[in-house]
Amino acid sequence: MQQPKPDGVTPSQTVGPYFAYGLTSNGKYDWNDAFTNNLVTADTSGERIRIEGQVFDGDGAVVPDCMLEIWQADAQGRFSDPQDKRALPNTSFKGFGRIGTDAKGGYAFDTIKPGQVADPDGKPQAPHIMLAVFARGMLLHNYSRIYFDGEAANASDPVLALVPADRRATLIATRQPGGNAVYRFDIHLQGDKETVFFDV
Amino acid sequence: MTLVYPVQSLAAHPPRLSPAYKSTVKRSPSKPLIPMRHTLSELTGPVYGHETVRENDHDLTIQGKSEPLGERIIVHGHVLDEDGRGVPNTLVELWQANACGRYVHVVDQHPAPLDPNFTGAGRAQSDAQGYYRFVTIKPGAYPWGNHHNAWRPAHIHFSVFGHSFVSRLVTQMYFPGDPLFPFDPIFNSVTDEKARNRMISAFDLENTKPDWALCYRFNIVLRGRNATPMEKK
Structure with a gap:
């Protein structure tokens, strides 16, 4: 069924300061969460990783009322979406996660390291996770990407190649010392250390 | 049918830096965003089905021990793409203040009462035609700290x-x-009046339930248009 052609999209508005009880309750409110920050299911194959960091504003102050969402392929580079025409993953891995930052602007996602996904020319992109950043004071969410350090494919990634060399590091999560696969990815909304955001 | 998402559609959105809304000043990017082609990573998205939405999640008036105070309303409409096609089976989440303009959120401490029977969170899934429907309470206006005597419209x-x-x-x-x-x-961060008006619901007398609830219609238009319109073939 088709409605009259709309005269444009519905404009975005800020998520505001009070989204937590509706979107990221995490046991603090009388409401269940549709999504959490743990994407791993019992049948998910691939390397278990944690991505953690903090969100900062243009003054370097932490952002305690930020919502982060991630979207990613499975370890074989396939998305849990029928629009990905290749054979669907036969696991319950959904590839989507959401979290609200804590009082220190901190967040963490438990997930798996994604496989490689081709660009429109069929060229493999380096493993990456899509990121959307929402907060009070943000009228429209920002899109970024989380890449992984020590990844040889970064050097030939067609999207990283679009980013000025001196800003590329803002997109690369750094492996933390220790046996567990923990990556640090801080998000700077503004300023000298500003995370690269994409016009998509 | 393949949908495309031209960045021109983003022009309807507010500028990220809108200084009259003070919190944007330190939270908007100061460097240019990097344009790029959409890849499968951008063109796919999460698919969530009925397991995410429980039977009564769309009715915010029956979550408590008894009914919340305030004016009961129906809010319904279609989720559409830019061509006017319904977006089927997509998740619609909402949250709001109660009838007195107070949020359950711990940070909201302004002097208006909480309603023990109202959380203000709801969730629905659009049907095969993109239609969704909620039952809730009309939220109140509330004050905020942006400037002297600042109040958010309901x-x-x-x-x-x-x-x-x-x-x-x-x-x-x-x-x-x-x-x-x-x-x-x-x-008013949305500078184009026609775009701004797309955020205002329409009073829907036809779907008002007599002796029970007023009704508002709110269509939500998302990015996405047909890559190959029929008339060009």
Whole structure:
């Protein structure tokens, strides 16, 4: 069924300061969460990783009322979406996660390291996770990407190649010392250390 | 049919830096965004089905021990793409203040009462035609600290997914004729009047339930249009 052609999209508005009880309750409110920050299911194959960091504003102050969402392929580079025409993953891995930052602007996602996904020319992109950043004071969410350090494919990634060399590091999560696969990815909304955001 | 998501559609959105809304000043990018082609990562998005939405999640008036106070309303409409096609089976989340303009959120401590029977969170899935429906309470206006005597017009927050990660939308639904519109920097951050009006619901007398609830219609238009329109073939 088709409605009259709309005269444009519905404009975005800020998520505001009070989204937590509706979107990221995490046991603090009388409401269940549709999504959490743990994407791993019992049948998910691939390397278990944690991505953690903090969100900062243009003054370097932490952002305690930020919502982060991630979207990613499975370890074989396939998305849990029928629009990905290749054979669907036969696991319950959904590839989507959401979290609200804590009082220190901190967040963490438990997930798996994604496989490689081709660009429109069929060229493999380096493993990456899509990121959307929402907060009070943000009228429209920002899109970024989380890449992984020590990844040889970064050097030939067609999207990283679009980013000025001196800003590329803002997109690369750094492996933390220790046996567990923990990556640090801080998000700077503004300023000298500003995370690269994409016009998509 | 393949949907495309031209960045031109983003022109309807407010500028990220809108200084009248003070919190944007330190939270908006100061460097240019990097343009790029959409890859499968941008063109796909999460698919969530009925397991995410429980039977009564769309009715915010029956979550407590008894009914919440305030004016019961129906809010319904279609989630559409830019061509006017319904977006089927997509998740629609909402959250809002109670009838007194107070949020359950711990940070909201302004002097208005909480309602023990109202949380203000709801969730629905659009049907095969993109139609969704909520039953709730009309939220109140509330004061905020942006400037002297600042009040937000009554609004309901919406979060919608659509066909891809780049069709993701978080917005606010307003009520027709609100006297606070001219004074609200968030509402007016959308500079084009026609675009701004797309955030205002329409009073829907036809779907009002006599002796029970008034009704408002709110269509939500997400990014996404047909890559190959029929007339060009």
